[in-house]
Amino acid sequence: MKLSENIIIDLLPLYFEGEGSKETRALVESYxxxxxxxxxxxxxxxxxxxxxxxxxxLDPEDKMLILKNTKKLLRLRALSLNTALLGTLLPxxxxxxxxxxxxxxxxxxWMWSDIGVYSMLLGLLAWVGYFALRFRMRTSGV
Numbered sequence: 001m002k003l004s005e006n007i008i009i010d011l012l013p014l015y016f017e018g019e020g021s022k023e024t025r026a027l028v029e030s031y032x033x034x035x036x037x038x039x040x041x042x043x044x045x046x047x048x049x050x051x052x053x054x055x056x057x058l059d060p061e062d063k064m065l066i067l068k069n070t071k072k073l074l075r076l077r078a079l080s081l082n083t084a085l086l087g088t089l090l091p092x093x094x095x096x097x098x099x100x101x102x103x104x105x106x107x108x109x110w111m112w113s114d115i116g117v118y119s120m121l122l123g124l125l126a127w128v129g130y131f132a133l134r135f136r137m138r139t140s141g142v
Contacts, residue, residue, distance in 0.1 A: 005038070008028060008031050008038075009042075011024055011027070011028050012028070012042055012046065015028040016046050073133060073137055074137075076133060077134065077137065080129040080130040080133060081126075081130050083122065083123070083126035084123050084126035084127040084129075084130050086122075086123070087119050087120065087121075087122035087123025087124070088120075088123040088127070090115070090119040091115070091116040091119050091120055
């Protein structure tokens with residue numbers, strides 16, 4: 001059975017990490033016996049972390065730094081979501097409880113009072129921040 005080079009490249013992470021089955025190891029080794037220069041090239045690239053899709057080993061300090069940054073981004077995203085919800089719902093709560101019992105409906109003038117304007121601006125800024133953080137986390141692979 002003739003295997004293409006791309007299939008072997010897909011199996012290389014399992015082979016070099018020693019996680020593949022015996023059959024996978026035998027398949028890759030038989031391909032390496034047929035193509036020794038390919039074996040040397042792939043082994044050198046794997047050791048240098050050049051191959052695409054191969055995880056490069058990180059120092060424990062780098063892993064901790066990545067973990068701390070991820071935690072910080074998650075906390076900031078949660079804070080911005082809570083602030084956005086509060087800033088959006090606070091004017092509605094203000095209208096409900098402050099004007100509760102007032103028989104004459106005065107339209108939406110409550111929204112432009114001091115608390116309504118500041119709360120809506122805070123909510124709008126927090127929503128922008130939330131979606132910016134969400135986009136950053138999705139595109140960075142966090």
